[in-house]
Amino acid sequence: MAVCGSRAIRNGDVVFIGTGLPMVAALLAKRTHAPGAKIVFEAGFIDSNAKDIALSIADSRLGYRASGAIGLFETLGLMLQGGHVDVGFVGAAQIDKYGNINTTYIGPFEKPTVRLPGSGGGNDITSSAKRIVVIMTHEKRKMVNKLDYLTSPGFLTGQSAREKTGLLGGGPSLVVTNLCQMDFDPKTKCMRLATVHPGVSIQQVLESTEFELIVPTRVAATDCPMREELELLRAIDPDGIYIPRTK
Amino acid sequence: MVEAPVEDKRISLEEAAKIVPDGAHLFWGGFGFQRPPMAFAHELIRQRKRDLTIYTCGSEMDLDILCGARVVSRLELAFFAIEGIGLVPNIQRRIREGTIEIEDYTNLAMSLRFLGGALGVPFMPLKSMLGTDLLTRTRFRPKKAEVISCPFTGERVVLVPSVQPDFSIVHASRVDVEGNVQIDGIKGEDVEGARAGKKVIVMAEEIVDSEFIRSQPDQTVIPNIYVTHVVECPWGSHPMMVYNYYDYDMEHVRKYYEQCKTEEGWQKYCEEYITGVRNRTEFLNKIGLERLMKLKAKKPFAY
Numbered sequence: 133m134a135v136c137g138s139r140a141i142r143n144g145d146v147v148f149i150g151t152g153l154p155m156v157a158a159l160l161a162k163r164t165h166a167p168g169a170k171i172v173f174e175a176g177f178i179d180s181n182a183k184d185i186a187l188s189i190a191d192s193r194l195g196y197r198a199s200g201a202i203g204l205f206e207t208l209g210l211m212l213q214g215g216h217v218d219v220g221f222v223g224a225a226q227i228d229k230y231g232n233i234n235t236t237y238i239g240p241f242e243k244p245t246v247r248l249p250g251s252g253g254g255n256d257i258t259s260s261a262k263r264i265v266v267i268m269t270h271e272k273r274k275m276v277n278k279l280d281y282l283t284s285p286g287f288l289t290g291q292s293a294r295e296k297t298g299l300l301g302g303g304p305s306l307v308v309t310n311l312c313q314m315d316f317d318p319k320t321k322c323m324r325l326a327t328v329h330p331g332v333s334i335q336q337v338l339e340s341t342e343f344e345l346i347v348p349t350r351v352a353a354t355d356c357p358m359r360e361e362l363e364l365l366r367a368i369d370p371d372g373i374y375i376p377r378t379k
Numbered sequence: 380m381v382e383a384p385v386e387d388k389r390i391s392l393e394e395a396a397k398i399v400p401d402g403a404h405l406f407w408g409g410f411g412f413q414r415p416p417m418a419f420a421h422e423l424i425r426q427r428k429r430d431l432t433i434y435t436c437g438s439e440m441d442l443d444i445l446c447g448a449r450v451v452s453r454l455e456l457a458f459f460a461i462e463g464i465g466l467v468p469n470i471q472r473r474i475r476e477g478t479i480e481i482e483d484y485t486n487l488a489m490s491l492r493f494l495g496g497a498l499g500v501p502f503m504p505l506k507s508m509l510g511t512d513l514l515t516r517t518r519f520r521p522k523k524a525e526v527i528s529c530p531f532t533g534e535r536v537v538l539v540p541s542v543q544p545d546f547s548i549v550h551a552s553r554v555d556v557e558g559n560v561q562i563d564g565i566k567g568e569d570v571e572g573a574r575a576g577k578k579v580i581v582m583a584e585e586i587v588d589s590e591f592i593r594s595q596p597d598q599t600v601i602p603n604i605y606v607t608h609v610v611e612c613p614w615g616s617h618p619m620m621v622y623n624y625y626d627y628d629m630e631h632v633r634k635y636y637e638q639c640k641t642e643e644g645w646q647k648y649c650e651e652y653i654t655g656v657r658n659r660t661e662f663l664n665k666i667g668l669e670r671l672m673k674l675k676a677k678k679p680f681a682y
Binding site: 173174183189190196201202204208209212213232241248250251252253255256281284285288293294299300373 | 410412436437439456457459460462463464466467470471474481484485486487488490491494505506507508509510511512513516534535536563564566567568569570571620622623626627676680681682
């Protein structure tokens, strides 16, 4: 997942991320194919060169050799809404076929069973970044027909609904899970299987997805992580905080 | 030249918390693990405050203890979790009980609401929240946000109401007795939030001489004109972090998280670390100098 996320970053991109896997993905991209990528953390650290793995987006670790330490109003307002962010990474507790995301409540709004963290900057990022990469685990209860709460916009009800509502950013371009990568049909804006990870079958993906996923006639396998990428991941997250050491 | 007399705005942590009446509305400073006013939260709990409303962007253990101790009943915010560990345990229980209510916004929306409050205008426009449940789902606000067509361009924009809380509570790196504030590292939403409050209480790791502030005036992020009271409060964010001062105490936070999964565990934590100690000094003594020294920032790192 981290490697797929990393490959979605282009050299020179301004990348807007939270902690966790997206942070690992962005640091990996900077050390491989995208050394010119600039990482912005919404709490205010800019172009971080963190040496140690951070737990919080406001973590002092992210200040190490950063080019700036500013505030939220500037990162989310002036940089993001101002149109300077190329790609934003977000997570999701639930996602629907149009790439809309829930990170607020599980269960009915009137009597929720679980209170999730909420939007944070997630809605701001998905509203205004030029591209969005979603990173999440692939389970049937997460890839749902109907969200319990729509926190962050994907393509809303599909087709041109997103543009019509007045949102600035381009919407989701890629969803990376532990099973596969998915993109969106350019016309209907419905989610479409792009590549399946080595050892994963299309059937397995469909069984783990509640909504109807578009499956093209030809689906390639995801390129395997390179040895160099794996070694760098171990160096970036030596204690296995975000990348568990199972193998 | 006649030297102006220096106004001394210092009060104690206990006095500062005493000023906040039950039912007050507070801007709550700090962002994520960075500079939350933990010491102030402890003192509000010790003084058994009730029915406070909190406005903030994203918070963690600080809000979880305030909700656990039933000090806070309403929150308008964007995010809370104990990042890297899990969901806030006390808040989960209080929501299920129905004793706290949350009005959800986004981080940008909240920081703009503070900016609007500081500017003295009733609302601010933004391009987030469009098309989502954040616009339509409300808990206690009669009106949470409004979509309009821009009168100049026709473009769809969202308006969110400005906030001018009764008090803004901010924990800073350094302040002088007059209330000129320096903040190292990221500022979160404290720059706007501190200017939105009708009264502003600044806690700081250090009180510095005004000559120090005046030797580097470009470092002043909150000028004293906004500040009502100043509280000296070293280690004021422990077990969270303050840039250039100390790292987070993850051992303590993890213990808190595990223990607070049950109401009994939270009650025990609260008794042991908050209500069972008389003041901040007693709390810090309980943590111990040895542990605190291990957390102290080591240059050139800020943690």
